[in-house]
Amino acid sequence: MTESITASNISVSYSGKQVVSNVSFTFEPGSLIGILGPNGAGKSTLMKAMLGLIKKNSGATQIGSESIDKVRKLIAYVPQRSNIDWNFPIVVKDTVLLGTYPKLGLFHRPSKADKAWAMECLKQVGMQDFADRQIGELSGGQQQRVFLARALAQKADYFFLDEPFVGIDVSSEEVIIGILRKLKDAGKTVLVVHHDLSKVKSYFDDLILMNNVLIDAGPVEQVFREKNMTRAYERPMTMFDDLEVQM
Amino acid sequence: MEFFHDLMNYAFLQKAFITSVMVGIICGAIGSFIVLRGMALMGDAISHAVLPGVAISYMLSINYFYGAVLTGVLTAFSIGAISQKSRIKSDSAIGIVFSAFFALGIILITKARSATDLTQILFGNVLSVRDSDMWITLVIGAIVIVTVALFFKELLISSFDETMAAAYGLNTRFIHYAIMFLLTLVTVASLQTVGVILVVSMLITPASAAYLLTNRLSTMVVLASFFGALSAVIGLYFSFLYNMPSGPVIALATTSIFVLAFLFSPQQGLVTQMFKSRGKQDAAA
Known part of the structure; x- marks a missing residue:
C-alpha cells in the first residue's frame, strides 16, 4: 500500500543564493500534484532535492x-527532456527496459518476462510501433511518452516528472495526462513540475505553488487563487481571472 | 604471408600478437564508455599522467605497473577535486593536472634512463614486449572484460541517464571513479603497444567508428573491441615488416577505420546519405 509523502524544511542554495527556501508539505496517496511557479522559482530543484x-x-x-x-526502488523519476543525450546508442524498447533495472539488482539480466512487460508499458503509451527506433529519431512528444513508459516499467508507487509537457504535441499530452490520472486512481502519488497555467485546473487535484519560498500547498481550489498567484508571480494576475471563469 | 609464417615460429612475435589483440579489445570496450560519457579528454589526460609513475618505478626497479596505476588514480582524483571544489571547469582542470604530471614524468624519465626508453614509452614498441608485460596485459584484460560484462547494466544506465541511476540508488560517483580506475589499467596495459601519447587514439577512435555503425551499446562495445584489435594487429604487422614505431601505425589504422565508418556507415555515413538523398530526388522526379 502506498503512503503519504512529506517534505520538511527543504532548503537548497546554488553558489550562495537560496533557490529553495524552507519548503514543507504533505500529500496523501492517490494524488496528482502539480509543482507550479515562475521561471527560476526552484521547482525542478525542489524535486531533485526531495529525491536526494x-x-x-x-x-x-x-x-x-x-x-x-x-x-x-518505489520511486520513478522522469527527467527533463533536455537532460538526455538523444544520440545515445539505444533503441526505444531497450530504453523502456531500463525501467526494470532497479528491481533486478546487481548481476541479473532482464528476463523474457521483463522484456514482455516493457513492451506492455510501451503499448500503454501507444509507442509499440516505434520499438526498434533509435530514441533520437522520435518527436519530442514521442520521446516523453517513451520515458513515461520507462517509469511505468519501474512498477513504482511514487512518480516524479520534471516538465513532461514542455514542447510536445497535443496528442502526446493527452496520452500522458490520461496515464497520470490512471496512476492516481490506482492510489499512486504523482508529482509533476509544470509551468503552463492554462491547464492547471483540468490537470491537477493538488498544487504546490512556490517562488523560492512555498506560497501554498494543498487542493487546487485552495491554492490556485488570485492572491496566491500574484504573490508567486510578483505581478498582477489579471489573465488568471479569465482562466478561473473559463474552468 | 611471411608475417604469418614468422608469427608461427617466433615466440617474441606471438607475445606481441597476443598483447596487441588484448590491448585492442580492452581499449575498445572501455573507450566505448569514455566516448559516450564525453570523457575523451579525461582518457588523454590519464594516459599522459601515468608517465611519472613509470619513471618512479624504473628508479625503484619495480614493475612499471605499480607506479603507473598510482599516478593514474592520483590524476583522476586531482581533476575531480579541482573541478568540484572550485569554479574551474573540468576541461581546464584536466589540462592543468595532466600537463603537470606529464612534464614531471619527462624530467624523471630523462634522469632515470636513456632517451631511447623515453621514445619507447611515448610511442610504443610492440616488438619489445616481454613475458611479464604480456601477463600484466592479460590479467588487466581479464579484469576489464569481466567487470564490463558483470556490471554492463549499471554502466549502461549510468552512462545514459545518470539522474535515473542516482534516483534508484546507484552510487554514480563510485561508478565514475571505477571507470577512471579501469581506464588507468587499460592505459598501463597499452604502454608497450601504442605508447603514452597515442593511447587516446585506441580509446576514442575505434569506439567512435563503432558508435557510427550501431544503435545498441552492446554491439558498439563488441565492434569497438574488434576494431581496436584489428588496428593493433595492423600496427604489429607494419612495425615488424618495415621497422616502424607501432604506436603511430596503430593510430593511423584506427583513423582509417573511422574514416570508412564516417563515409559509409549505413545510417550516418556521409556518402551513404548523399546517395540516399539522390535516390529520393530521383523518386520525386
Whole structure:
C-alpha cells in the first residue's frame, strides 16, 4: 500500500543564493500534484532535492514514516527532456527496459518476462510501433511518452516528472495526462513540475505553488487563487481571472 | 604471408600478437564508455599522467605497473577535486593536472634512463614486449572484460541517464571513479603497444567508428573491441615488416577505420546519405 509523502524544511542554495527556501508539505496517496511557479522559482530543484539528487542545506523527504533513501526502488523519476543525450546508442524498447533495472539488482539480466512487460508499458503509451527506433529519431512528444513508459516499467508507487509537457504535441499530452490520472486512481502519488497555467485546473487535484519560498500547498481550489498567484508571480494576475471563469 | 609464417615460429612475435589483440579489445570496450560519457579528454589526460609513475618505478626497479596505476588514480582524483571544489571547469582542470604530471614524468624519465626508453614509452614498441608485460596485459584484460560484462547494466544506465541511476540508488560517483580506475589499467596495459601519447587514439577512435555503425551499446562495445584489435594487429604487422614505431601505425589504422565508418556507415555515413538523398530526388522526379 502506498503512503503519504512529506517534505520538511527543504532548503537548497546554488553558489550562495537560496533557490529553495524552507519548503514543507504533505500529500496523501492517490494524488496528482502539480509543482507550479515562475521561471527560476526552484521547482525542478525542489524535486531533485526531495529525491536526494542534489545537495540540500537542510530538510528531509519521508514516505510514510520512512526516509526516502529506504524506498528508492518505489520511486520513478522522469527527467527533463533536455537532460538526455538523444544520440545515445539505444533503441526505444531497450530504453523502456531500463525501467526494470532497479528491481533486478546487481548481476541479473532482464528476463523474457521483463522484456514482455516493457513492451506492455510501451503499448500503454501507444509507442509499440516505434520499438526498434533509435530514441533520437522520435518527436519530442514521442520521446516523453517513451520515458513515461520507462517509469511505468519501474512498477513504482511514487512518480516524479520534471516538465513532461514542455514542447510536445497535443496528442502526446493527452496520452500522458490520461496515464497520470490512471496512476492516481490506482492510489499512486504523482508529482509533476509544470509551468503552463492554462491547464492547471483540468490537470491537477493538488498544487504546490512556490517562488523560492512555498506560497501554498494543498487542493487546487485552495491554492490556485488570485492572491496566491500574484504573490508567486510578483505581478498582477489579471489573465488568471479569465482562466478561473473559463474552468 | 611471411608475417604469418614468422608469427608461427617466433615466440617474441606471438607475445606481441597476443598483447596487441588484448590491448585492442580492452581499449575498445572501455573507450566505448569514455566516448559516450564525453570523457575523451579525461582518457588523454590519464594516459599522459601515468608517465611519472613509470619513471618512479624504473628508479625503484619495480614493475612499471605499480607506479603507473598510482599516478593514474592520483590524476583522476586531482581533476575531480579541482573541478568540484572550485569554479574551474573540468576541461581546464584536466589540462592543468595532466600537463603537470606529464612534464614531471619527462624530467624523471630523462634522469632515470636513456632517451631511447623515453621514445619507447611515448610511442610504443610492440616488438619489445616481454613475458611479464604480456601477463600484466592479460590479467588487466581479464579484469576489464569481466567487470564490463558483470556490471554492463549499471554502466549502461549510468552512462545514459545518470539522474535515473542516482534516483534508484546507484552510487554514480563510485561508478565514475571505477571507470577512471579501469581506464588507468587499460592505459598501463597499452604502454608497450601504442605508447603514452597515442593511447587516446585506441580509446576514442575505434569506439567512435563503432558508435557510427550501431544503435545498441552492446554491439558498439563488441565492434569497438574488434576494431581496436584489428588496428593493433595492423600496427604489429607494419612495425615488424618495415621497422616502424607501432604506436603511430596503430593510430593511423584506427583513423582509417573511422574514416570508412564516417563515409559509409549505413545510417550516418556521409556518402551513404548523399546517395540516399539522390535516390529520393530521383523518386520525386
